[in-house]
Amino acid sequence: MVHYLLFFIFAALAVAGAINLLAQKHPIASALSLIVVMGSLAGEYMLLGAEFVAVIQVIVYAGAIMVLFVFVIMLLNAGVEERSGRGSRVAVIFGFPAMLALGILLAWALIERNPANAPVGVGAMYGPARSIAQQLFRPYLLPFEITSVLILIAIMGAVVLARRED
């Protein structure tokens, strides 16, 4: 019972943050709403029992990646977004039916694949770091190493792009 309540609180917070991100005019306010979304997702992971992933989500996403976003917005002095009064007619004619169709498709997919007699319970996912490490270093070792190479390439690209021309 408490779990349902907590789930809906975090879910509502995440959705509210996401909608607020689109609705805000100033980029900093949008970035802060995104931080709220990241935090609520961390709460959801915690409810699933994946405590390690939840805290890593806070440390990496909300604490490092979003700091990068906030820095960029502050340094580039991005101002308030200008909005002309009239919306786009194409968006209204094609947008609403498209959203409706997407919503119906999503609902159908979810109902088809996850019947109500096999829900994911609280604490169903890999919790402690030990379990995750055992998965990461035995069955999934190759993807892990390839991801490290990918990150190394990204770092080298960043260093090359940020280099001064002298």
Added chain:
Amino acid sequence: MSNSLSVTTFVLISLAKTVVALLVLMTCVAYTVWFERKLVGHIQNRWGPTRVGPFGLLQPLADGLKFIFKEDVTPPYVNRPLYLAAPMIALTLALTSIAVIPFSPAIRIGSIATPLQVTDVNVGLLVILGVTSIGVYGVALAGWASNSKYSLLGSLRASAQMISYEVALGLSLIGVLIYAQSFSLQDIVRAQSGLYWGFIPRWNIFHGPFPQIVAFFIYLCAAFAETNRIPFDLPEAETELVAGYHTEYSSMKFAMFFMAEYANMFTVACLASLLFLGGWNGPVFGFPEHSIPAGLLHVFWFFVRIVFFLFLYVWVRGTLPRFRYDQLMKFSWKFLLPLSLANIIVTALVVALRS
């Protein structure tokens, strides 16, 4: 020791522990300020505060009253929501870390056995790292929302410094984790109980096979930089940037930043003593283990270590000059980071070869 508490009992106990922890933390923050002023005064060959109460012990009370009665000025062109929220974020996060810090092992009061720790999460150490990561926002948003050159530059420098030293801080803790095999702070402290050869305590800086002295040094440097203390306090030095990110803040909001800085110092001192110096381990003089006198003795040993670290903080503040900004960043990325990686490699190698 297993006990089944009802939900109401558990909630009540947790509430009581939270209130006590907050009161203890706020008192410690206030008296850390007194301690610093007295000690820096003596290092500089003068008395610190002596007039308000015996030995100036009521000085924090006077400071608090001053902050409450000061005029609260809000400059006109600030971004009001963020300007008001930033000190609250900083203070809230600084106070949150106390929730996972264990002051003693489980003690038994009547039929209830509970550790003197608000909550013992399995990933306690990572929670503190997460809170430190989010704490950067208090600083960054304060400077940006103040709409002033000094504030913006100060906050950018301070946040860049904080995120650079967070990396070294996190990596230096991995050696400790390899020995303790758990993220829970109670487990890490428990792994440091006992003595070698009867008199050398089994703290992580003496712990075989590879003593974590280097990690301790890295952790101390990174912690000094995270809390923006001398020698890493360029972002708030008065001669450099007026007052950095809290230039435009007055009275209660400035007091919140002030308290947040000292609460961060206290948290870092707690962590250093938990991870490297054995936490609450110490002789219990014959009292039975989970009784209240034993618990209080453990708290006492913990506070001895915390006071040692606070003394170290203030001693360094009174003695060293500050780093220039580029020296500071170079020190983090070119020295501390490779050194912490080397420490991890050597520790892991030694542990793997031994088992």
